[in-house]
Amino acid sequence: MATPPACFLCHGTTFDHVTAPYRRCVACGHETLAAPAAQTLMINEPLDAAAVKRGSSLQRFQGAALDRLLAGRSRRVLVDIGSGSGAFLFHQRRRFERSCGLEITPAAIAFARETLGVEIVTDLAAIDGEIDAATAWHSLEHFPAPALTAFLAALGAKMPAGARLVVSVPNGASFQYRLFREHYAFFDVANHPHQFTPDSLGRLLAAHGFTRTRTVVSWPYNFFGYAQGLLNIAMPGHNYAYYRLKRGAPSRSRMLDLAAGLLLLAAVPAALVLGLADAFFPERQGVLTCGFEKRG
Numbered sequence: 001m002a003t004p005p006a007c008f009l010c011h012g013t014t015f016d017h018v019t020a021p022y023r024r025c026v027a028c029g030h031e032t033l034a035a036p037a038a039q040t041l042m043i044n045e046p047l048d049a050a051a052v053k054r055g056s057s058l059q060r061f062q063g064a065a066l067d068r069l070l071a072g073r074s075r076r077v078l079v080d081i082g083s084g085s086g087a088f089l090f091h092q093r094r095r096f097e098r099s100c101g102l103e104i105t106p107a108a109i110a111f112a113r114e115t116l117g118v119e120i121v122t123d124l125a126a127i128d129g130e131i132d133a134a135t136a137w138h139s140l141e142h143f144p145a146p147a148l149t150a151f152l153a154a155l156g157a158k159m160p161a162g163a164r165l166v167v168s169v170p171n172g173a174s175f176q177y178r179l180f181r182e183h184y185a186f187f188d189v190a191n192h193p194h195q196f197t198p199d200s201l202g203r204l205l206a207a208h209g210f211t212r213t214r215t216v217v218s219w220p221y222n223f224f225g226y227a228q229g230l231l232n233i234a235m236p237g238h239n240y241a242y243y244r245l246k247r248g249a250p251s252r253s254r255m256l257d258l259a260a261g262l263l264l265l266a267a268v269p270a271a272l273v274l275g276l277a278d279a280f281f282p283e284r285q286g287v288l289t290c291g292f293e294k295r296g
Contacts, residue, residue: 008032008145009203019181022195024172030200031172032145037190039142041104044246045085047111052087058220059091062137062168065216066092069166069291074132081155082139083120086112093118100127124154131158135166138287140204141192148194148204156208161296165210168218168289173197175278176225176286185228185239186287198283201290210292221287222278226271231263 004023006013012027022031045051076097080089083101085108093099101120103109112118121127134155143151159165170186171177172195177184186192196204202212228242235241241260243249251257278285 004034008149009200009207018172019177019187021189024195025200028200028203029173029197030203031195033190033193036144037193039191039193041106042191042247043084043105043108044138045087046246046248047085047107047115049115052085052090052116055091056087059087061218061220062088062135063091065168065289066133066135066166068216069214070133070164073162073164076132077127077130079124079127079131079134081134081136082142083112083118084108086116086118086120088135088137089118090116096133102127124151124158127158129158130160131155131163132160133164133166134159137168138170138186140167141169141194141196144193149207152204152208156210156294159294161294163294164213165205165292165294166289167201167205167292168221168287169194169196169201171197171284171286171288173199173284174286175274175281175284176222176229180229180232183229183232183238185225185232185242187238196288198288201288205292209295211295213291213293215282215288215290217279217282218285218287218289219275219279221289222285223271223275225286226274227264227267230267230270231260234263235260 007025007028007030009030010025010028012025014026015023016026018024021034023034024031075095078092078096078099080101083089083103086101089099089101101112101118102124103120104122109120112120140148228239231241232238241264
């Protein structure tokens with residue numbers, strides 16, 4: 001039998017399985033899919049101009065987190081990695097001299113460019129000059145390992161000393177993941193080749209010249225994660241309510257939609273309490289949102 005490859009982050013060679021189909025590196029806790037799987041292009045938000053312009057609690061959180069993690073830093077060039085519909089960039093467009101998204105989903109690119117008037121590129125090489133600030137809202141977990149290391153090497157080369165990178169990823173060391181396992185709201189096989197931990201995320205970014213500066217509480221992600229995780233235990237189909245509301249997935253039946261709505265109302269109080277508890281343990285919250293600074 002062939003020996004499995006070492007962990008690409010810490011080079012550990014001992015693995016276990018917390019939740020199939022991932023294998024976990026015992027040394028750093030990082031999980032990767034044990035076998036390659038084909039990903040799909042996806043749109044995680046409605047391509048609706050009116051909804052984008054109204055904004056959302058998630059976009060307000062992202063803007064506030066960016067302000068905290070960029071305090072006192074340059075606001076010349078912002079790049080959003082995996083920019084989706086362009087909604088985040090649309091709300092940040094007047095706060096930077098230039099803002100640009102990096103995206104590969106054709107429908108999202110067309111909407112961001114043509115409807116929102118947001119600048120979008122499909123390759124990091126298309127961005128000339130230095131990048132002062134970059135954000136990765138739930139995008140790094142979508143990169144296969146070789147592509148991830150190559151991309152971060154290219155990004156690091158474009159960011160000068162003192163530049164800031166904001167990263168938000170599902171937390172494989174979280175209470176939520178340990179509680180829900182395959183019902184974890186951010187469990188997305190095959191679209192997530194990785195499940196990061198605070199340790200493994202720090203190792204990855206350190207290898208490309210970044211030092212973590214701060215971790216903030218991921219309020220909306222944590223509340224949502226608990227609510228959707230509870231629904232996943234009670235209902236057939238992973239993340240049914242989320243996919244119906246955010247990805248426009250077709251209804252299976254009116255009765256299932258009604259059940260999802262009623263169960264969501266019942267889950268909200270518990271999700272609020274559990275999400276508040278996460279705030280006291282930032283390294284164990286459902287989603288890690290961290291700021292990193294580029295070293296000289």
